[in-house]
Amino acid sequence: MKHLQDFRYIEAVMRAGSIRKAADDMNITASALNRRIQRFEEEFGYEIFERLPRGVRLNPAGELLVQHFRTQLSELRRVQGQVADLTGERRGHVTIACSQALSPYFLPARVAAYRAEHPGVTFAVKIRDRAAAEQDLITFQSDLALVLEPVHMVDFTVLSAVPQVVHAIMREGHPLAGQSEIRLRQCLDFCHVLPSSAYAVRHMMEQALAGASRNLQPVIESDSFDFMRHYIEFEDALSFQIPVGLRFPAGSGLTSRPISTRDLPAGSLLLGQMKGRTLPIASARFAQSLISAMEEFAD
Amino acid sequence: MKHLQDFRYIEAVMRAGSIRKAADDMNITASALNRRIQRFEEEFGYEIFERLPRGVRLNPAGELLVQHFRTQLSELRRVQGQVADLTGERRGHVTIACSQALSPYFLPARVAAYRAEHPGVTFAVKIRDRAAAEQDLITFQSDLALVLEPVHMVDFTVLSAVPQVVHAIMREGHPLAGQSEIRLRQCLDFCHVLPSSAYAVRHMMEQALAGASRNLQPVIESDSFDFMRHYIEFEDALSFQIPVGLRFPAGSGLTSRPISTRDLPAGSLLLGQMKGRTLPIASARFAQSLISAMEEFAD
């Protein structure tokens, strides 16, 4: 849309940190871009960039403005969706940021189920760690976020929450497999494979062990839940995952046992959206469908 | 703001009902305007005007779009206000649509009280009948509406409500002045001076008398509460007003008595805003101040 051109340039400058670099990115001359910025600031009535010796940076007014434009852009898309709806096209697009744990089983199943009923709806599923998922909402890059234990919770409206007890994953023959519940300290006696600290499960475990005499000493630390899960098949170690991410096909040789909530309180898996935002119809409906499905996982 | 130029043109075309007339209004050629509309529709992806033999009219998609633009425009102003705030200018502007009854005493006092504390804040007070006040909110021409018994209440969020019993206004020597409360049917025995049917008091009285054997027969019907009130000083008739609009300076020779709520239920004086909207800081604060003041008038 033509009338948001200025915003695209402003955002580019913000990202690049300098008008010249941004001009390069946007295939335009620095002078042209410079003047666009100046003209905009004049019309707006206030400067939005601080001029630094090595470039420019958004000032607080600029931050406010960028946030406004982002809202505006997402609203425009929502209106377009609504118009598409009433012209009978009946399509729609859902963007969701979610934790890695959701990616193998839970979310694919839910998206497929939804698409079975609404084939015209398309999806963008972004795997994000819990901090990045929130950032995605704030920048309007995702309509929804489904994430375990979000970090900041500012501008985050919770649509649904289910508690999730952390499970230890192990081979079927593992010594701990004989118990129906595992104490956290028992885990420390075995080799463990953990997600890196950006992930909620790791964070929860470190919180739980803060002040304890023994600490986590992962033999493997990874960003890939998939990698860790498969690693367990080869070494007699422990990995950890929440129920929505668990499922053991026959013959995998793996099993899981819950960690006692006395040691490790259950985390909350939250479905949320940007506070105060009106979601596009497709996303709002899919959120409803997700909420129903999440209730079945209340652990 | 330059980037909303298209919207201004679209709105002009909507109002004028034809591109040519709108072009005239906006001091531009019809062809230029026509092409702007076409280009916009192309970018937007959908037509927003129906082409009729005698002009154009917004289609449903266009209605949605116009509403979107109005929101956007008001949001932009809010952001500008916020920016003004953080640059230390500490100014602000409040727009409020209100019933005529509020205009002589209640609202001037409230606005003055608020400005005494916040001298930088400016006001636009628009006197509107109850239907027009709501319309003002919807079109974002006012931030707030303070109105007795609004008509539609769609997209209307109530911020505060106080009941208002209708009072009869009369000269001090009037036969009914001896009673502490007046029955509605008694009023019919005297000449009465009524607001026209666009006003809530008139509407409430007609509702109350619907199906009754006797009906209202105003000797004077007027749009001006001020006129009616002063008219009573010259003829021994009755007029009607709600408490917030009442105050008799010594020597006016007028007085008022409440109509029994058995005959005429109290109406609600509502302070409201457009549903889902975030008000500019100045308006939000003034609304808070109004809410406090309104509580004193709970009748």
Added chain:
DNA sequence: CAAATCCGATGCAATTTTTGCACCGCGTAT
């Protein structure tokens, strides 16, 4: 029933706006 009227659309030239290029002054970094 035909002429007149009013409408939106469009080709083309005039005008305004935007862009690119060259260059300035300035502060930092080397």
Added chain:
DNA sequence: ATACGCGGTGCAAAAATTGCATCGGATTTG
């Protein structure tokens, strides 16, 4: 001290917008 990268600016080229004249179509008018 010099070189580099930055934002800002004058001026000409390029692009977009506008105005004018005109078309084709539908309604209104006489």
